[in-house]
Amino acid sequence: MSTIAIVIGEKYYNKDPQSSDLGKNIVSASMELMDELGFEQFTFRKLAERIKSTEASIYRYFDNKLKLLVYLTTWYWAWIEYVIDFRTHHIQDDEEKIREIIKIICHVDRDVIDIDLPGINISSLRRVVVSESDKTYLTKQVDEINNQGLFKVFKGLCHKIAMVLTGINPNYRYPHAIASTMLEASHQQAFFAQHLPSLTEVSEKSNISVEKQVYCFLEETTFKLLK
Amino acid sequence: MSTIAIVIGEKYYNKDPQSSDLGKNIVSASMELMDELGFEQFTFRKLAERIKSTEASIYRYFDNKLKLLVYLTTWYWAWIEYVIDFRTHHIQDDEEKIREIIKIICHVDRDVIDIDLPGINISSLRRVVVSESDKTYLTKQVDEINNQGLFKVFKGLCHKIAMVLTGINPNYRYPHAIASTMLEASHQQAFFAQHLPSLTEVSEKSNISVEKQVYCFLEETTFKLLK
DNA sequence: TTTTTCATGATAGTATTACTATTACGAATA
């Protein structure tokens, strides 16, 4: 049984967390602790306590918690891109392809997405991404982070989706705008369904899963826009 | 010449900031300082220094900076709703109405939106809303804040827009989802154009303003979806 | 085997943040 490794470039960290047990522990525990506490309440001190290490040791891997969040979300997007490649490379038809992509983005078919990854709790990570990922760019440090190339993976994913959209309708003028809007909406609508239900028709009370409902919404939306 | 007052309910504050000079100063200066520093770097201490008052005095008006941000964004949405009412009450046709609403949301026609409001710099406030408003709900305190009714104004606006959409096509299944997605997208796309241009076709380099481009994108999107 | 390197742990320290509490002052009101 083989295992996949998502490799994250060195600009994302001071010391590669995949290179040591402590590092793997930091990544693994930070996903769960950030899920539990939320980004604001999450601190390196609490993380150190959880993994029985020290603040100083964690700082050797990541400059600060924002950089750690950027690392975690990048890991998630790299993983999503891997799953997309894996599950769409054999599909010729772009319409079929985009359906599969939206499915993956919306986290429908959990069983297929949740391939066994050592030390990674995809469900935790997904909740972190839904609730916290926007904070990677909604900060005065956006330009700095962006100049360091730390949004490259997300941009690449957005572009990949935009290319499929262009394949369906080469005359559509907003492929990237729609791709980024859809990526954001896939999180927002799930979040709203849970916390601010009057902002969406997607409902936790339906007998269809929230993920499936968001998929239906985005699928319908995408195809209507491309006509 | 008359002046309009946007009245914000008492659950949003400890002491009504509109009831004193100090209060008005807090609101007015916090918009500008939060615009300058961003939510994370903004503190009550810095705000107190700016207005030559004290931390303790500001705490008498607002519990903490998250509540202040909720107040500011609520003020913004109440203002947007006022402008929508003012500029669409005479329009019968729902299609025409939604165009006007999207225009207002996207901040096209600055001159009309920027009615003189004492102590309020709408441009500053708008930038704060674009960059920081999502943080009002992307926190572990969402449910608490929501239970206090502090998202009512935003929800009301979303519902108002959804009703107009339903007026255009009573069979469309996602009026609220589309309204919330559009409200979010109107900020995101403008933000992306400025900081992460590869995520959108909206460009600062065009000779059409970013606001107008976002308007065109949302207008096209809305009408395609309602067919 | 000894030495060097290196990762981590232990400990401590600093400036800042997010508050809370107490008291005092000065203006308006009773």
Place this chain on the structure above:
DNA sequence: TATTCGTAATAGTAATACTATCATGAAAAA
């Protein structure tokens, strides 16, 4: 004249976001 009330001044606390130093123990190099 006394009282109330809003604000300022000051101080204090626990926690945060780091930085720095040094000890230790294991692995790698000599």
